[in-house]
Amino acid sequence: MSIEFSKQLTARETSIPGVVLFDLPVHGDNRGWFKENWQREKMLALALPDFKPVQNNVSFNEKAGTTRGIHAEPWDKFISVANGKIFGAWVDLRHGPTFGNVFTATLDASQAIFIPRGVGNAFQTLEDNTAYTYLVNDHWSADAQGQYTFLNLADETAAIPWPIPLANAELSDKDKVHPRLSQVVPMPPRMTLVLGANGQLGKALREAYKDDLSVEFAGRAEFDLDSREAFASRNWKNYDTVINAAAYTAVDAAESADGRRAAWQTNVAGVARLARLAVEHDLTLVHVSSDYVFDGTRDVHFEDEEFSPLGVYGQTKAAGDAVVSVVPKHYIVRASWVIGDGNNFVRTMAKLAAAGVKPAVVDDQTGRLTFAVDIAESIRHLLDSRAEYGTYNLSSDGATQSWADIAADVFELAGASRNDVSSVSTADYFHGREAAPRPLKSTLDLNKITTAGFIPPQAQQRLTAALTTSP
Structure with missing residues (x-):
């Protein structure tokens, strides 16, 4: 030879x-x-x-x-x-x-x-x-x-x-x-499993992948992150990606004894089981993070900023991020002020405007809205483009606003007066009530995800569309 x-x-x-x-x-x-x-x-x-x-x-x-x-x-x-x-x-x-x-x-x-x-x-x-x-x-x-x-x-x-x-x-x-x-019947691709498929982000992911038969959706009834048995219920050799849209998100309730345990169980223990599964089966793990992993003392937050959570919810999200970061093939999409299909701030303000109510809204928390549809589309973009693994900030683009600014925008788009919205500080708004501490500055830098090819829509564009489609 x-x-x-x-x-x-x-x-x-x-x-x-x-x-x-x-x-x-x-x-x-x-x-x-x-x-x-x-x-x-x-x-x-x-x-x-x-x-x-x-x-x-x-x-x-x-x-x-x-x-x-x-x-x-x-x-x-x-x-x-x-x-x-x-x-x-x-x-x-x-x-x-x-x-x-x-x-x-x-x-x-x-x-x-x-x-x-x-x-x-x-x-x-x-x-x-x-x-x-x-x-x-x-x-x-x-x-x-x-x-x-x-x-x-x-x-x-x-x-x-x-x-x-x-x-x-x-x-x-x-x-x-x-x-x-x-x-010949073509060999189907390995499956993608979406967890938390009945929540705000889960619904947006259902829409983003509605024509993809290789994507499987599981609500809590079909796959509970808190259940060890759920992890043994599938042949993971048939999957290559898990998108985790499930989380404990009751920010204020997480400060209670029961809420603290529930938040840690879902956002940390459950995520740790997912991370171990991803490592063992060479899966890509997509996980959704929050601006609450930061204390909000910086004007703009970058992906590599050190964690500094203020409350229990933020602590559990930061711990979950740290766990997911050790998975070789992972994407962490960090979002702020999420708006999706269901009860949310924008829908509430629109209902108040229609009812002639004149609310007082917090004006010392600033950031940008993130619409669930954009989280879903960004996840699909990262996976389809095989972008570099790691953490990506995501929100709508545009100027940083306070919650009061956004409420005034909603009132104006709904045909009411911006002046119907008055301002109140966070401390005064929660005075006398049990509430978790919140970061005051939540603006996320978007350069990394933009460089990866996903261009976040302008906030006003998404806000207008949300009000047009809201019931």
Whole structure:
């Protein structure tokens, strides 16, 4: 066998998205040769996904012309040749616009190829005594085999140019009877699970993903973060993302003994279980944070500001953020003053305006509204664009306002007078009442998420739309 020695390690994209062909450095002398078949650090630097292989398999083929495949399996594979030479053929059998795309290449020991889940894999040996080896990131099981997708080696649509005609090749009886492409049911993508799907953000996420059948929604009845049993209720190998829209959000009630326990149970203990799950199953975890993780003493808050929560709710959100931050694949979307489908400040002010009520509204807390629809759309953008993992601030764009300013805007848009809204300090508003401390300055810097390609709408645009659609 002739092998080209001392190549540079390089990666080449192919006609199938996610399939990457590698040239491997092979070093040889009179004794034989040596190669680093899998070198995680160097290959990650070439943008190979960190697919975390758990099993190494070797297929030995005694005769040239042995042909195996086309099998699409529910895991990723890193394939190379240990001895001999193969003609490899790969067909995209995933659901989507590239279904049916074909890529072929001849591989010897100086090459390797990464094949993502759902791409059909086949090879034909071109030399006797060929050993074909592959790393996979899941353990084989009889149950997993039931999730394979197959394509006939002789499919006319794929039209694979086998060097040795299939009539002269060595095939298994099973491979001879696999379906043609027109009969293949594409392998569905791994699922995304949305938790807290019946809350304000959950409803917005339902709308954002209403046409995506790979997204599953679970309210508290279907998946309770406080329940250990819920975490054992699913086969997590079938998921790749969890969006956590569930949280304990009763800011004032969290200051009570019962509320404190409930807030810590949901916002910290439940989130910790999610984080452990994400690490164990290599999931992307999306988590929603709050401006309450800060004490509100700075005019503008950046993503890397140190936590300084004032009350129990903020403390639990900060602790949850810290837990999620250790998950390798995570997005934390930090929002302020969330407005969604349900009872909220904007809707309340609109009802007061319609009723002729003249409210006193706090004027020393400042920030910007964040609409649930924008949180949902930003989450989808981060996931779809594969933005850099980490924390992203999000709110509507525009000038910093007080709650009294926003109330006056609502009154004006509702046809009442801005002057119907009077101002009151936070201390006076809550005088004599049990209430959690609140950050006075909640404006979030938006440069990071804007740089990532998501442009938050202007606050006035969203406010007008919210009042137009409110019942």
